[in-house]
Amino acid sequence: MTIILPPRTALVYGETDVLVAGGGPAGIGAAVAAARSGRRVMLLEKRGFLGGNITAAYVETCNHFMHHLSFQTSGIWAEMEEGYRAQFGRSGDIRPNAPHRFSSEYLKIFFDAFVGNAGVEICLHSFVNEVVVENGVISHVVIQGKQGPAAIKVKQVIDCTGDGDLAFAAGAPFDQGRDRDHRCQPxxxxxxxxxxxxxxxxxxxxxxxxxxxxxxxxxxxxxxxxxxxxxxxxxxxxxxxxxxxxxxxxxxxxxxxxxxxxxxxxxxxxxxxxxxxxxxxxxxxxxxxxxxxxxxxAPEIGFRDSRRIRGDYRLTIDDVLSGRHFDDAIAVYPQFYDMLSPDANMNEGSPRDAGYNGYICSYPKDGLNFEIPYRCLLPLGVENLLTAGRCISADHVAESGIRAISACMYTGQAAGTAAGLALQNGVNPRSVNTTELREKLRAQNCIL
Ligand SMILES: Cc1cc2nc3c(=O)[nH]c(=O)nc-3n(C[C@H](O)[C@H](O)[C@H](O)COP(=O)(O)OP(=O)(O)OC[C@H]3O[C@@H](n4cnc5c(N)ncnc54)[C@H](O)[C@@H]3O)c2cc1C
Structure with missing residues (x-):
């Protein structure tokens, strides 16, 4: 049963060039990159702190699977890691040979300054799941505030909510969980x-x-x-x-x-x-x-996957495992997948099972990487919207690789840079020149 809700009036709280929804690793990368392109940026986060799953689900050992690899972290992620280490050191961690981890409590403090100093307007306690769409273009994003709805007038929007809440609200098609029964990881x-x-x-x-x-x-x-x-x-x-x-x-x-x-x-x-x-x-x-x-x-139950917003390209596990090259690649990452069985099945599954026969996991091997094309960040049917992080366009098993925290920050950085470039050239993200985008990412020390 459904009811029709009465029309409402929303206060117009402000306007921005780039609105980023979700302050996890992807949202932080997107907001900082967009702000550094000289644009006005608002970052809306439903919780009272930034960091997404790292701080809200205590996922503090982000890159543990990259231990012993020669793969170099780069871009905003590398800068963030270095800055955190300089300020908070090892946070009492006694494992000397292990890769760097964070104390999520110190990390909350660190992110406030890291993102704020980039010139981003941070709005916490700002849950968003409503947009005004006119002819395939989002004109306003609506914060569900305690004082009532507050609308933000926007030029470009980046959905980094992990669940693809804004893309869903804008009507973009999506996949969720396994193809057969839509079950996600636990x-x-x-x-x-x-x-x-x-x-x-x-x-x-x-x-x-x-x-x-x-x-x-x-x-x-x-x-x-x-x-x-x-x-x-x-x-x-x-x-x-x-x-x-x-x-x-x-x-x-x-x-x-x-x-x-x-x-x-x-x-x-x-x-x-x-x-x-x-x-x-x-x-x-x-x-x-x-x-x-x-x-x-932890403040909240954490999820590894949720809606995957369909984009101009859907990354597949075959693309990941073959290290397929894409001319519009905006991130390179070690070949990796890690998918807990949605059924709690104790078998060792394989990527070909697509999650129907147990736990699927392969940690990276040195020198084997995969590429993420820009088109995975472009949701179908909406013109001024990008996605980044774990909700980009991918099949279920491929998502279990791109969901890695540092990979989410890489796609975030690419989305923020693309939004800036789109505004600079007066086009929508879909028409961004990907050669120029890749040049800009390289200039930001991203290794492509
Ligand atoms: C238990 C667990 C263990 C994991 N272990 C690892 C690991 O060891 N290594 C690794 O690399 N990855 C790990 N992951 C995966 C990783 O945490 C995520 O894939 C990654 O954090 C995704 O980043 P994201 O920015 O896309 O989304 P998230 O981290 O989920 O961030 C999304 C942000 O958006 C906010 N938000 C959501 N909806 C809204 C809304 N409607 N309005 C406003 N704000 C909103 C959320 O509060 C959150 O801050 C693990 C995940 C879990 C749950």
Whole structure:
């Protein structure tokens, strides 16, 4: 059943050249790049802080799978990493040989200044899922504020909401989850514990978290854990000098549609239920965890995939695995896919199964990269809209590679640069000269 809502009046809060929706890695890359092109930029974020999944879902060990690769991070991502390290160092992380990680709490503080200093107008607590479209062009984006709707007049829009909320509102077609049943990867509610005996967990300069995960998986598969959550792995991201284990990536809810508030409610509550059970298990079974206690639960359940907005090109897993070259490539990234089974199936799946037969994962090998074409960022049917991050145009398995946090910032940087270029040349993003775009990205130290 549906009802017709009465027409409303919205306050026109302001206007901007480029409006970026979503302040995660993609949105940060997009907003900073667009602002540096000399444009007026507003960044709208529904939460009270920036960072997206890194800060809101505690995904603090972003590039762990790139350890030992010669692949160089570049562009705004590399600048951000360096700036964070200079200001906050290792944040008490005691794993000396591991790739750099973040404390998501310090990162929130860092992003305020990093994005603000680029000249971006940051609007927090600004949920957006409504647009005014005239002849295929978005004229206004509407913030759902506590004082009522507030409209922003826009020239270019970049959707970095992860869920493609603005593209969806503008009527762009999309795919979601596996083709057959639209099931996404599970939602995960990460958490932190304190009071772990850090010294007891370090041997020869390396912590034992990976080893604990290996044993846990064996025990889970042998039916020995007695835990009710269906996740069989327990990746743990950071161990600090003071005995904090941050980013415990375990409680998972399966069959959750990330765009349904009813499903999200079920997922949050289900995941929280698993946490005390797991804490008790770790105290009893993990050496060094005897005196541990729950410290915090991530602000929100996190998702690895959601709507993938159909664009002028749909990146496929074959493109990723063959390292296909595109003349309009705007990002290069190590060949990689990592897709948790939407069914909690314990088999080892393969990319060809498209998620129907278990966990699909391949970590990058040195020298094997893939390219992301600009056309994946151009949603069908809307002229002044770009997407960036995990909601760009890709098949389900390919998305599990492009969803990597630093890759999301690369597509964000490309989208922000393209929006600036479109305004400079008086065209829409679809007509941007991609040779010029690639030159501009190279001039920003992006390795293409
Ligand atoms: C448990 C978990 C573990 C992961 N592990 C890794 C890992 O180890 N390495 C890795 O590289 N990646 C990992 N990922 C994937 C990675 O976190 C995401 O793919 C990445 O953060 C996507 O970036 P994004 O900017 O596209 O979207 P997001 O990070 O989701 O950011 C979207 C932003 O938009 C905001 N937003 C959403 N809707 C609206 C709206 N309507 N209005 C206003 N604002 C809105 C959100 O609040 C958020 O800040 C993991 C993800 C999860 C959930």
């Amino acid at each position: 939602g995960t509610l990460n958490f932190r514990i304190g009071g772990v005996d850090a010294a007891a967990l370090v041997r020869d300069g390396n912590d034992q978290l990976k080893e604990l995960n290996r044993r846990f998986r064996e025990d889970y598969r042998a039916g020995k854990t007695g835990l009710s959550c269906k996740r069989q792995d327990i990746p743990m991201g950071r161990l600090t000098e003071n005995g904090l284990v941050s980013y415990i990536n375990y409680p998972c809810a399966y069959g959750v549609d990330p765009t349904s508030f009813a499903d999200l409610t079920r997922g949050e509550i289900e995941c929280r239920r698993y946490i005390p059970e797991l804490c008790a298990y770790m105290k009893e079974n993990f050496p060094g965890f005897e005196k541990s206690e729950l410290v915090s639960i």
